[in-house]
Amino acid sequence: MRFGISTSPQRCSWDWLLDVWTRCDDIEVFESGWTFDHFYPLFGDSTEDCLEGWISLTALLQATTRIRGGVLVTGMLYRHPAVLANMASTLDITSGGRLELGVGAGWNEEECTAYGIELGTMAERFERFEEGMEVLRLLLTQDRSNFDGQWYSLTDAMNNPKGPQDPLPICVGGSGLRRTIPAAAKYAQHWNYGSPIMTVEDFEMRHRVFCDALDAEGRSRSDVTVSTLVRYDGDLDAMMRQATEFGEAGVDLGIVTLPKSEHPSAVEAIAAALGPLT
Numbered sequence: 363m364r365f366g367i368s369t370s371p372q373r374c375s376w377d378w379l380l381d382v383w384t385r386c387d388d389i390e391v392f393e394s395g396w397t398f399d400h401f402y403p404l405f406g407d408s409t410e411d412c413l414e415g416w417i418s419l420t421a422l423l424q425a426t427t428r429i430r431g432g433v434l435v436t437g438m439l440y441r442h443p444a445v446l447a448n449m450a451s452t453l454d455i456t457s458g459g460r461l462e463l464g465v466g467a468g469w470n471e472e473e474c475t476a477y478g479i480e481l482g483t484m485a486e487r488f489e490r491f492e493e494g495m496e497v498l499r500l501l502l503t504q505d506r507s508n509f510d511g512q513w514y515s516l517t518d519a520m521n522n523p524k525g526p527q528d529p530l531p532i533c534v535g536g537s538g539l540r541r542t543i544p545a546a547a548k549y550a551q552h553w554n555y556g557s558p559i560m561t562v563e564d565f566e567m568r569h570r571v572f573c574d575a576l577d578a579e580g581r582s583r584s585d586v587t588v589s590t591l592v593r594y595d596g597d598l599d600a601m602m603r604q605a606t607e608f609g610e611a612g613v614d615l616g617i618v619t620l621p622k623s624e625h626p627s628a629v630e631a632i633a634a635a636l637g638p639l640t
Contacts, residue, residue, distance in 0.1 A: 363609040363639050366394035366617040367629060368434065368591060371413035372403035374622040379418065380425055381626035387426040391633040391640060394462060395422065396434040396617055401473050408472060416449065423457040430460045434554060435535035437468030439479060439487065443494035443514060447501035447521045454525025461525065462552065464533040467491035488541040489513065495549045502530050537568050547575030552587040562607050565590065569612045589615035598635040605639055
């Protein structure tokens with residue numbers, strides 16, 4: 363099993379984030395680090411501080427040399443996918459080919475209401491997401507692109523230069539059986555499982571659906587990384603049990619969540635505990 367670290371840039375200082383990432387950059391157990399794409403903190407008081415995920419990621423990748431990085435995951439509704447494609451290509455270049463492009467439909471009603479962003483119905487969100495994925499695919503692979511959809515359009519649109527990774531790895535996050543998982547099977551090199559349930563049994567059911575969707579697309583399971591979050595709350599043994607259970611169920615990459623109450627040096631103890639599982 364492989365491992366990454368999740369450091370959502372909420373309720374923490376920039377110095378804390380930077381310290382965590384530079385430490386992880388020196389620890390081979392961690393192959394990747396992840397921020398998130400929210401403007402208000404999640405899971406508690408939403409009036410607390412929150413740094414923007416893409417700007418944070420850009421600075422963190424500039425401050426490191428080895429570890430890969432991504433946003434887990436970018437809400438399609440926050441940025442036009444043509445803008446996102448240009449952001450991704452540029453960051454892939456400036457990071458030396460270390461970007462993972464995480465994408466999801468978006469869901470945060472509080473943020474959308476605050477900023478006047480149209481969230482839309484569930485059906486509209488996924489129609490927009492699927493169109494956006496096609497726009498990303500075109501702009502990340504073609505010199506000029508044309509597209510005429512309900513939500514987005516392109517006319518001889520360019521996104522040059524492209525980044526060094528070909529293809530640029532796309533991570534689709536979510537657990538929806540009807541739209542999200544089939545989209546991951548069609549477009550992504552990485553599927554991140556996350557749901558309100560977050561159990562091994564729920565993952566196994568959705569993993570079977572994902573494998574069937576890959577078969578329908580003529581793709582191999584070995585071509586795609588499957589990840590999920592692994593919780594760390596100070597109990598290394600509980601973290602290792604969770605990682606082991608998900609690994610046995612089919613997860614390739616465990617992304618460990620680091621509480622903001624922990625000193626950045628905690629990543630060293632986490633890595634030492636996870637090392638035998640790699």
